[in-house]
Amino acid sequence: MNLRSRTIPRWRHALYAMLAVAGAALFGAAGMAQDEAEAPARGAPPLAMVSTITGAIGPATARQVADAVASAEERRADVLILKIDTPGGLVTSTREIISSILESDVPVAGYVAPAGGHAASAGTYIIYATGIAAMAPGTNIGAATPVSIGGMPGLPSPGETPARDTPRDEDSSGAGDGEKPASAPKSNEDAMAAKATNDAVAHIRSLAELHGRNADWAEEAVREGASLSAREAVEQGVVEFIASDMGELLRLMHGREVVTAAGTRVLNTEGAALTEIEPGAMTKLLAILSNPNVAFILMLIGIYGLIFEFSNPGSIGPGVIGAISLLLGLYALNQLPLDYAGLALILLGLALMIAEAFTPSFGVVGLGGVVAFVLGGAMLIDSDQPEFQLSWGTIGGTAAVSVITLVLILGYAWRAQRKPVATGSEEMTGMEVEVLDWANGEGHVWAHSERWRARGPHSLAPGTMARVERLDGLTLILSDAPTVHE
Known part of the structure; x- marks a missing residue:
């Protein structure tokens, strides 16, 4: 027992010594590797x-x-x-x-x-x-x-x-000798x-x-x-x-x-x-977007896309493209010295042109919209640098496209929505049909080049005309019509 108790500590001491030597060797190797890695850097040119x-x-x-x-x-x-x-x-x-x-x-x-x-x-x-x-x-x-x-x-x-203050004429001012000349008050712009x-x-x-x-x-x-x-x-x-x-x-x-x-x-x-x-890529993209002409066109594409999406819900494509374009355009304009009066005039012009498309006013409202749009485009970017100003070609071109797009296309879409329904039960309600055969208040009629089952007044007879009141499933419910088929 005594021999064993004395032997175990010796082995432990030997193990600790080996671990210490191994650790020192590892640290030394790491230091040498670091020195070797830094050596080329120290010898590299500035x-x-x-x-x-x-x-x-x-x-x-x-x-x-x-x-x-x-x-x-x-x-x-x-x-x-x-x-x-x-x-x-x-x-x-x-x-x-x-x-x-x-x-x-x-x-x-x-x-x-x-x-x-x-x-x-x-x-x-x-x-x-x-x-x-x-x-x-x-x-x-x-x-x-x-x-x-x-x-x-x-x-x-x-x-x-710069102009200096000059003494006033004593005859006109009445100022005596030794009086300080009064400076003219400066305007807000000055x-x-x-x-x-x-x-x-x-x-x-x-x-x-x-x-x-x-x-x-x-x-x-x-x-x-x-x-x-x-x-x-x-x-x-x-x-x-x-x-x-x-x-x-x-x-x-x-x-x-x-x-x-x-x-x-x-x-x-x-x-x-x-x-x-x-x-970098983001810098190049920002260089493109910070062009005010690009930003302006993106903003208009965004507005048009959203207008078309709201006019035709469910089309999805114009709405997605419009939302992305509008966000990019607004982000780009936010990087530029924006004149908010110009932006307000552009939005007013678009609103007036939309109003002209939906409620025709013989061009008065639309013309006002075009004028507001052009003035807003000219005022939009507050900078003396030509590179950061909207070109007149862009302003004129987008104004013309806006007029054509909003007045013609949106006007057509609005009028199409107001037309009577051309399909379904709503379309057949009120239409006149020809009675083919009739007995005891029911029979068959001819509608849309097809033979339909129908119910209605007992007074109807083959060859007469009747009016559709409603649909009951696939059966037409008829009423008398004044027109007689010849």
Whole structure:
């Protein structure tokens, strides 16, 4: 007993020692494997990711930049380069892009390219938001004056100096020497224009101060629509340098300090590997839907589909297509600067055209609907960018289709519903039939080119005409008719 009790603990100690050795070996092997896996990464060249922005800045562009920033952070890229060539775009989308850039942990560089490209209007704000800004030869930047559809009243045109207050004529005003001239009261439109301009100036100046760029010229670009060539932009401290291609851009950026959301970082871009970030499927779909012409047509298809479904319950197809199209159209319009007065006019126009189809008024109501529809289409998108405005071709074409569709097709469907029933017992009630044979109040009649059993007055005789009162199963119940068959 004593020998056995001393032997068991020794085996346990030996087992524990073996397990400890095995565990240490496993951890050591795992560490070596991790070191081997990280060794190629440490020896790999720096990573520079590129996202190309072309055309007008809109919801799709905002999503593209947000996705690019997320991808660059996920892959721990050394720099994200936004290659920009844009005429400008929507203010809301521009602010979303700037927020994505400023909140990025990865340094973001702005590069106006290719030669002949420009970073106008919204593009200027985006360039000022990036940590490093460069331009290709033959490009330009500026013209960042905020305007609304048709131009914002009260804002000076590019190159035009805002009017200053001038002293009033003493003879006409009666003001004595030393009196301050009174300024004319500003209209609401002028006040709104001044607020928009001052807000834009404060925004771009804050971006300039964040990265140590020329804030005075930025204000000039907003207030007076000033523009600069690539060389002038470098001379005036708007961008850091001119780069003819991506290789030169990476070489010139190397070693510069950049402010990011994670703090100041020194760029390591010498010989960096370039990776292009392609827009995702949702971004491409949003780019299509954010076209106001596409969104407008989808909305109309949705409205027409639902109207046809309500006019012909059970058809299913038009209702399903209409619901999907309407939701897509409304989603797309919600991404754009929508003028709700324009939307209300479009809906009013459609309602008036439907009323014309159901209750003809010799075109008065329908004509009013067309006018409201066209005016609403012209006002629907509140933007100065042609890419985000409804084309007159789309407005005119959809107005014509609406008139034809709603007046002719819906009018025909409505009149068809009001016609007498052409089948079933309801159709036979009241029709006249010819008596073929008759005895004791029953016999047979001829109706719809068929021989029917019938019951009715005893006075009926073969060859006479009778009127159907109702059906009792497959038997016609008759009454006397004044017409006699010759």
